[in-house]
Amino acid sequence: MHDSAAAPTAGTVEDILRRAGAAPSHTSFPTVDALNEQMEALRAQHPDLIRSERIGTSRLGEPITLYSIGEGTRSALVVGGVHPNEPIGSLTILHLTEQLASDAAFREELDTTWHIVPCADPDGMRLNEGWFADPSDRERYAREFYRPAPDEQVEWTFPFSYKKAYFDAMMPETQALARAIDTARPDLYVPLHNSEGGGAYFYLSRPVPELYPILHALPAALGVPLHTGEAEGAHFTVLASAIYEMGTLQDAYDWTEAYGLDPYPPGSAGDASTSYAQKYGTLSLIAELPQFSDPFADDTTISETRYRDALRESGEKLVDAGTRLTALLTRVEPHLRLDTPLLRAARVFAPAATGAGEESLARAAQESDRLATVSEVETLSGLVRLHRLRWGGMLVRALRAEVDAGTAAPELRRVAVEAQTLFDGWLHEALQRGESTPLPLSAVVGVQYGAILAAHAQLEGTRAWDSH
Structure with a gap:
């Protein structure tokens, strides 16, 4: 049990930065089997606290599990492996689960039922395991990389119909993720992503100005640069430096069409999981953390x-x-x-x-x-x-x-x-x-973990931040 008697109140900026800075050191990412084993070990250690249920099956027969921790007045859903080449979330999930399970005072102050899917696409993640043992090896990363075709990505295969675009081919993994969202009815939803290189950046499903300073402070405190170049898509609304509004697939369609380009070429996917969660009034956060730093990522010199x-x-x-x-x-x-x-x-x-x-x-x-x-x-x-x-x-x-x-x-x-x-x-x-140099995994996990806590602190009914 962690001694939290003298710790700052959960949800304050001071506490979030402290917790983010205490993420454990790692030099590798867990394989799918190792991730499952560690989650089951945590559940075995806390059988009265951590519950699990099978919510689906991958196309190759892998069980997909939803874990739930605690009982609270709010609900949060955190999902790893939505893109199987982005495994920082695996470490974030293990750390979040361990912290929630081992620190009763912290868990009770958060007053939230936490729902966690360790890996939404185990089949895809297995095709990346060739570089997990040493993610600092840029060459091996490139040679063993895998990312599914768009219409096979769990994150982006929710139903979509707009103008000439139509998609309804939900994979079993996507159906499992939809089931997790419908089960949790989350106030906060965090699908865990990471980028490849450059700096950290964030997406929010709606503007939350109170959140921007801490999202800037977290990378700064842990030595992770901010991404100050162009967003992944030029159509995204910039809320603050390196913070964007998610927008909609309809927005992306119209923006592409306006340039005279094909907005829905063959192989295009469907809507995002964050769009599916909107029916519950959910605040969705994506914290994109880079595996490799770039000295020019935050260089705003002309x-x-x-x-x-x-x-x-x-x-x-x-x-x-x-x-x-x-x-x-x-x-x-x-x-x-x-x-x-x-x-x-x-x-x-x-x-x-x-x-x-x-x-x-x-x-x-x-x-x-x-x-x-x-x-x-x-x-x-x-x-x-x-x-x-x-x-x-x-x-x-x-x-x-x-x-x-x-x-x-x-x-x-x-x-x-x-x-x-x-x-x-x-x-x-x-x-x-x-x-480019590999960033310490403790730093990028810390920023991602801290971002989850920071977004949670902005939920309605959560204690407002102090003046720190």
């Missing part, structure tokens, strides 16, 4: 590059990458024998890189002459590296699976070598920069 030129250069490189990957896929399509998640993802993301480039080029044509900040230039440069390495690496893995299985025709073998050479060149170029 560069010598015009923003439109940076957009154009990024767009041209993305179109080139997407065109090359798509051409390789076109050559091997008649020879493919294995239907794998990696191949399905590569088929969608290769042309998606081209689409992202066309979007940047369209924006460049309408951009003013203003000079870009250093962080804006770096964000666009990082976007090129991300598309090249993620989608190129997954194509390499998909083709290697055919070769290793002994099903590869001569043309497929040739393309596998060409794809490997292309990817190796991109990876070498990215590694040569040598500027």
Whole structure:
């Protein structure tokens, strides 16, 4: 039991920063099996406090479990593994569960029933486990990376119908997540995400101005830079530096359509889990924490590059990458024998890189002459590296699976070598920069954990923050 007698009151800025700074050290991410074992060990230690129920089954037969801790007047739902290449949340969930279970005073002050899904996509997360033992190894991360095709992502496969877009192919994992949301009816919902590099940034389902200072203070206190470049999508409303309003998929559709681009290309997904939770009046928070820091992530110095030129250069490189990957896929399509998640993802993301480039080029044509900040230039440069390495690496893995299985025709073998050479060149170029460094996992977990507590402190009926 933690001694909380002399600790600051739960929910105050002082207490949140203290707790965030006390996250344990880690050098690896748990595998799906290890995560499940640790959650079950915590439940065995606190059988009268931690409850569990099976809420679904993955496509490959993996049970998906919802844990509940405590009884309170409010409800919070925290979900890990909604994107299986983002495992910081696994450590955050283990720490949150341990803290809630072992500190009765803390738990009682929060006055909340906590619902936790450790991993919403266990099948997908297993395809990333090749780099979990040493997430500081950037090369291994790139070579063993997996992200599902958009229409196979648990986070973004909720029903959606708008203009020419229609989606209703909810996977079993998505149905399980919907069941968790409907069971919890959460006042606070936090699907746990992390980015790859750069700085920390946050999304909120609605403006909460009182929350912005602590969301800025948490990264600063733990040595994590803020992301001050452009948001992941230019259509997001900026609430404060590195804090954005989630908006809607309808907004994204209209914004893309306005640039004359296809707002719903083949392979597009559905709505987000946070949109599904809105029917309960839920405050949703996404805390995106980077695995790798970049010295330019929070550099707002004005560069010598015009923003439109940076957009154009990024767009041209993305179109080139997407065109090359798509051409390789076109050559091997008649020879493919294995239907794998990696191949399905590569088929969608290769042309998606081209689409992202066309979007940047369209924006460049309408951009003013203003000079870009250093962080804006770096964000666009990082976007090129991300598309090249993620989608190129997954194509390499998909083709290697055919070769290793002994099903590869001569043309497929040739393309596998060409794809490997292309990817190796991109990876070498990215590694040569040598500027990004792995962030301590205790720091990024601490920020994510602190953000959960900070958002919770803003729920209606929760004790208001003191003046700290």
